[in-house]
Amino acid sequence: MKIAVDAMGGDFAPGVVVSGALEACREYKQPVILVGDEAAIHNELNGYSGTDLLEIVHAPEVISNNESPAVAVRRKKNSSIVRSVSLVKEGEAAALVSAGSTGGVMAAALLGLGRIKGIDRPAIVSIIPSLKGGTVLLDVGANVDCKPYQLVQFAIMGSLYAEKVMGISFPRVALLSNGEEDTKGNELTLAAYPLLKMTELNFIGNAEGRDIFNGTVDVMVCDGFVGNVVLKTGEGLASALIEMVKEEVNKNMLAKLGALIAVPALKNFRRRLDYAEYGGAPLLGVNGIAIICHGSSSARAIKNAIRTAREAAENNLIGSIRDSVQDGPRREVGS
Amino acid sequence: MKIAVDAMGGDFAPGVVVSGALEACREYKQPVILVGDEAAIHNELNGYSGTDLLEIVHAPEVISNNESPAVAVRRKKNSSIVRSVSLVKEGEAAALVSAGSTGGVMAAALLGLGRIKGIDRPAIVSIIPSLKGGTVLLDVGANVDCKPYQLVQFAIMGSLYAEKVMGISFPRVALLSNGEEDTKGNELTLAAYPLLKMTELNFIGNAEGRDIFNGTVDVMVCDGFVGNVVLKTGEGLASALIEMVKEEVNKNMLAKLGALIAVPALKNFRRRLDYAEYGGAPLLGVNGIAIICHGSSSARAIKNAIRTAREAAENNLIGSIRDSVQDGPRREVGS
Numbered sequence: 012m013k014i015a016v017d018a019m020g021g022d023f024a025p026g027v028v029v030s031g032a033l034e035a036c037r038e039y040k041q042p043v044i045l046v047g048d049e050a051a052i053h054n055e056l057n058g059y060s061g062t063d064l065l066e067i068v069h070a071p072e073v074i075s076n077n078e079s080p081a082v083a084v085r086r087k088k089n090s091s092i093v094r095s096v097s098l099v100k101e102g103e104a105a106a107l108v109s110a111g112s113t114g115g116v117m118a119a120a121l122l123g124l125g126r127i128k129g130i131d132r133p134a135i136v137s138i139i140p141s142l143k144g145g146t147v148l149l150d151v152g153a154n155v156d157c158k159p160y161q162l163v164q165f166a167i168m169g170s171l172y173a174e175k176v177m178g179i180s181f182p183r184v185a186l187l188s189n190g191e192e193d194t195k196g197n198e199l200t201l202a203a204y205p206l207l208k209m210t211e212l213n214f215i216g217n218a219e220g221r222d223i224f225n226g227t228v229d230v231m232v233c234d235g236f237v238g239n240v241v242l243k244t245g246e247g248l249a250s251a252l253i254e255m256v257k258e259e260v261n262k263n264m265l266a267k268l269g270a271l272i273a274v275p276a277l278k279n280f281r282r283r284l285d286y287a288e289y290g291g292a293p294l295l296g297v298n299g300i301a302i303i304c305h306g307s308s309s310a311r312a313i314k315n316a317i318r319t320a321r322e323a324a325e326n327n328l329i330g331s332i333r334d335s336v337q338d339g340p341r342r343e344v345g346s
Numbered sequence: 347m348k349i350a351v352d353a354m355g356g357d358f359a360p361g362v363v364v365s366g367a368l369e370a371c372r373e374y375k376q377p378v379i380l381v382g383d384e385a386a387i388h389n390e391l392n393g394y395s396g397t398d399l400l401e402i403v404h405a406p407e408v409i410s411n412n413e414s415p416a417v418a419v420r421r422k423k424n425s426s427i428v429r430s431v432s433l434v435k436e437g438e439a440a441a442l443v444s445a446g447s448t449g450g451v452m453a454a455a456l457l458g459l460g461r462i463k464g465i466d467r468p469a470i471v472s473i474i475p476s477l478k479g480g481t482v483l484l485d486v487g488a489n490v491d492c493k494p495y496q497l498v499q500f501a502i503m504g505s506l507y508a509e510k511v512m513g514i515s516f517p518r519v520a521l522l523s524n525g526e527e528d529t530k531g532n533e534l535t536l537a538a539y540p541l542l543k544m545t546e547l548n549f550i551g552n553a554e555g556r557d558i559f560n561g562t563v564d565v566m567v568c569d570g571f572v573g574n575v576v577l578k579t580g581e582g583l584a585s586a587l588i589e590m591v592k593e594e595v596n597k598n599m600l601a602k603l604g605a606l607i608a609v610p611a612l613k614n615f616r617r618r619l620d621y622a623e624y625g626g627a628p629l630l631g632v633n634g635i636a637i638i639c640h641g642s643s644s645a646r647a648i649k650n651a652i653r654t655a656r657e658a659a660e661n662n663l664i665g666s667i668r669d670s671v672q673d674g675p676r677r678e679v680g681s
Binding site: 140152155156187190196197198200219221223224225233236239241242244245247248249250251254255256277 | 487523524531533555559576577585587
């Protein structure tokens with residue numbers, strides 16, 4: 012089971028991507044196909060050929076953040092993103108990992124792999140660190156305006172992700188709202204609520220923003236606009252807290268000692284909030300496993316994303332989603 | 347200039363409310379009218395009559411969180427909330443402060459004071475602590491579904507609040523969105539964007555969740571659903587971080603020292619995030635100044651809210667809003 016890695020994607024490609032792929036080969040014994048400009052990749056490998064887990068597929072074109080994804084993926088058939096998707100489509104790779112343009116990965120995956128039947132729009136998942144492990148939050152940006160039944164599809168996919176990849180049995184699914192009572196919500200969530208009640212998901216009702224972090228919910232469902240605001244709010248707050256603690260600690264020596272422990276803990280948390288840095292963000296709803304990484308991903312982030320991709324493939328995430336949505340949202344999940 | 351304080355509102359009323367009012371009398375020389383059950387208030391005053399700044403208006407009925415606000419404010423004419431609003435309407439008080447039912451205060455203010463002409467729906471404001479002071483965030487819960495022009499009205503009211511009460515000249519107003527580019531947004535914000543451009547507000551375009559805390563925006567505009575999710579996400583994240591730092595510090599002695607500084611700093615931040623605890627949440631758009639406090643408000647929170655009410659009254663916030671919206675959103679703000 013090989014994993015295709017877009018060697019040209021990200022701010023520090025191909026250097027950190029190649030490093031991350033090599034780490035995954037070594038640490039997980041994971042076969043990887045590096046997709047990108049062959050010469051550039053060889054240059055990064057720097058003569059290193061100590062692993063037979065590494066293949067290269069030549070794809071010299073690059074899709075940048077500045078071009079229209081829909082146009083670029085049609086025109087640049089030999090781009091690293093499009094070729095990575097093709098490898099998954101052709102069965103050469105079990106999954107793909109890319110730190111390239113998020114729009115490019117989405118467009119290439121939609122065009123190349125297609126949507127899973129019964130899924131209207133794919134969603135991007137973020138695993139938010141919580142006091143009890145992690146909360147699956149979706150959608151975090153693929154769909155700014157949603158229909159109620161799309162939130163139901165997100166809930167089904169998120170629940171399967173929590174179960175199959177994170178090993179949470181009968182995951183608690185909640186609708187992110189402005190209050191816990193079932194009368195709370197906006198038009199969208201009020202309409203989605205009864206639909207979610209009808210599924211056989213472990214739907215626990217509405218939950219509030221604070222429940223993302225306290226471990227009372229496994230899967231939190233929202234539209235991509237709200238999901239993006241939540242992620243950015245979390246990042247911004249963590250950054251602000253780091254600055255504030257730093258200011259406090261400049262006041263005296265004892266406080267300086269405080270910084271020794273507090274600031275690294277806060278920084279670690281902020282890093283984990285940056286979903287793409289932490290195991291990547293799975294794109295759910297397309298016919299294949301695609302893990303999106305942040306453009307600024309480190310080698311470690313790429314390695315973690317490869318691990319996420321492998322876990323999703325090993326646990327047949329796509330097959331499970333396909334089975335669950337084929338019969339509509341009423342089909343039992345978690346059995 | 348007297349301020350009416352709902353003595354019966356809040357989890358710890360009338361005790362903490364009376365204490366908070368007394369503190370405001372002493373500290374700010376602010377005349378206060380305590381509105382509520384006279385005997386209960388006297389009991390809390392415990393014979394204390396050291397200030398001539400304190401009056402009592404007898405209003406024995408209480409509106410609880412469990413009753414329908416719209417029904418309760420019509421039926422309980424002698425409730426502390428309704429009587430407080432009446433004092434403002436009759437010009438006996440320049441503003442009111444209540445830690446009672448938020449819905450009750452809103453309903454009573456709407457019924458008793460009416461909306462400012464040109465304002466469709468009142469909004470609740472939260473002042474979020476940021477690296478450069480505070481960010482005015484609105485709406486944080488009064489209106490879950492909004493129309494584009496309502497966001498424009500929120501922007502005008504928020505800008506005036508930042509200018510008149512917080513002393514920020516030509517406040518930077520932004521639309522909370524899922525990206526900074528003007529092409530980002532959901533249906534609502536994409537439609538509000540050009541309307542905001544047409545105003546003479548200092549509209550700086552779209553901003554992201556992280557900009558709430560980094561001091562680059564003075565007034566952040568969103569619908570009440572998103573605003574509520576932002577507030578609760580912030581509260582939840584701050585709480586989770588406190589727990590995580592505590593776990594870290596249990597590891598060794600040096601780390602324990604760290605907690606001495608870090609945890610109080612974090613707790614302080616979380617407290618400030620709880621808008622109602624920190625100076626109260628102004629209800630903007632009604633014909634009078636109403637400051638809503640959290641039900642769990644401390645005496646200090648009540649005192650701070652009285653200060654906020656006084657600043658809003660002194661700076662003629664309502665008159666400014668009235669003038670600004672009467673001529674429609676094009677009227678210059680900040681001049």
